[in-house]
Amino acid sequence: MTDDSAALAISGVSHDFGSVRALDDVSLTVPRGGFTALLGVNGAGKTTLFSLITRLYNNRSGTIRVGGFDLRRQPSEALARLGVVFQSRAMDADLTIRQNLEYHASLHGIARRAAKLRIAQVLEDVDLADRAEARVSALSGGQSRRAEIARALIHSPELLLLDEATVGLDVKSRAEVLALTRRLIAGHGVSALWATHIMDEIEPVDDLVILHRGRVLRAGRAAEIAGGAGLTQSFLDMTGLAA
Structure with a gap:
């Protein structure tokens, strides 16, 4: 382990799909206990x-460290x-929330007794304790997203990655999922990298990284x-999307 104090430290990462450069020399940092x-x-x-x-892809350039561990040299650590909430759903819709969480706990090597206690805790954390026996297919969009967060938390990660976690949700559910993420950071010391295209999800005190055409602007x-122009206008100006 290095002395890296960041939850996530990315330096000089590029990635190509054939002749198309999807990422170009990307560097960013997510501090411990922070929302970025x-x-x-x-x-x-x-x-x-x-x-x-x-x-899911192998980085061939630059470095990625999670909690101080190099992703290429120490992938298991x-x-x-790391806990991940992908844009696409990752839970089996035909199983109950509890059954999904039991399955994911087993994937992480958590013993049955410990898993039972951990499942109860994460369901409480995401306000779904009363829905444990509900099938995922019967959940609302917001409940489904909160269940996904519970799944991501099952192994007590230090860092949450949330990729467009509010896509497809109504305004109320979107606010609830965002508030839950911020609450987890404040109450449990989890760090989060929150990917979004929605300006309203970003608060003035947040750390912010603007990514455009594969580059950090x-x-x-x-x-x-x-600045004085406001985030939307500043974003449009620096990306050239205002033209």
């Missing part, structure tokens, strides 16, 4: 970056500290990046 928003329009490279962090405190 990764803002970009569809096609900016957010999902590609998440795929590299989770080793790095991935053990700006990184810093959201209020500073927004």
